[in-house]
Amino acid sequence: MTVYGVGLGPGDADLVTVRGKRVLEDADVVYSPGRLSKSVVTDHVPESRVGDLDFPMTRDPEELREAWRDAASEVAPRARDGDVAFATLGDPNVYSTFGHLRRTLDAFHPDVDVETVPGVSAVSAFTTALGVEVDAGAGLALREASQGASPTGPDRMVLFKVTDAPATHEGLVDAGYDVTYGRRLFMEQGDTTVTSDPGEIAERDYYTLAYAERQSLQKDRPTAFDDVDRSGDGAEDGVVSGD
Template identity: 65%
Template sequence: MTLYGIGLGPGATDLLTVRGEQRLESVDVVYSPGRLSRRVAAEYVPESKLSDLEFPMTTDSDELQAAWKTAAAEVAPKARDADAAFVTLGDPCIYSTFGHLRRTLRDEHPAVDVEVVPGVSSVTAFTSVLGVDIDAGAELTLCEATDGAAPTGPNRLICSK
């Protein structure tokens, strides 16, 4: 059986991919790392299929490692016996808790098969919202705001969290 890491898109329930929707409908349990991803997933699966995983918002590596191991230990038996999903906003491979869970499963539970179902990330979704065309010669630069002041320049400024 398989654990699917499903990207839910940037938070709008209508931006889930067709493949993501199909996988959500086919799995036995859907794990969510937070309220917003749970809200999006609940549009596609019954509440009885949803299960929450806790991940601390900290930079303490020991606490993070422990949380990832705990989550992997909960997910692994279900994913060995039936299809399961871990949902995340955006794409599972871009700044996502899923990457930590996938690596921990690989190291601690290598018998679990994992498949990524890509999602629309905010990195690409913002272009539609702001009407920005990225094409040959387009230049995007990521800058962090200093003391809350947005960096400015001659080209468009795009801020993404």
């Protein structure tokens, strides 16, 4: 049988994909790594089919490795007898805890099949909420900005885990970026905030992102711009009309 990594999307139960919903409903047991993801899961499956895994709040690498080994030891036997879902917010392969479980299963339980069901990532939710268009040919980098970090370099960045917005903001502005923040976008828990003022979101919240764009960035004109008649004589640019 199979362990499915299921992307739940940004946090609204209505944004789970059709396939993700089907996998959740069909799985013999569904695990989730946190309260928010569990609240989305229980909109689709009864709590009686939701399993418990213990993940300590620590940065100690050995404690974390032990926790993931324990999680894999819990999940693997269930997957040998049936289908198991491990559900995370966003997409399972984008800044997700599912990667830890997948690698641990590969290392210690290689006989267990693992599949990924994509979800709406926080990047997509963020650009939608802000009305940001990442047009064809544009570069977009993903960076982590926890504890006040201010990564720089790319012209456009989406920053995850902005837990100290004022400190991050100061570094980005000094480096020549315009910055917009989004907190708890498309989530059913907590207040959604979109702002350019880091003071509005100074309180630490793991579910805060930022979009940073260089102030000097040259943007392309609209696709149809060169076809618009700006001369007033009814001719398109570079085209001379005859009688």
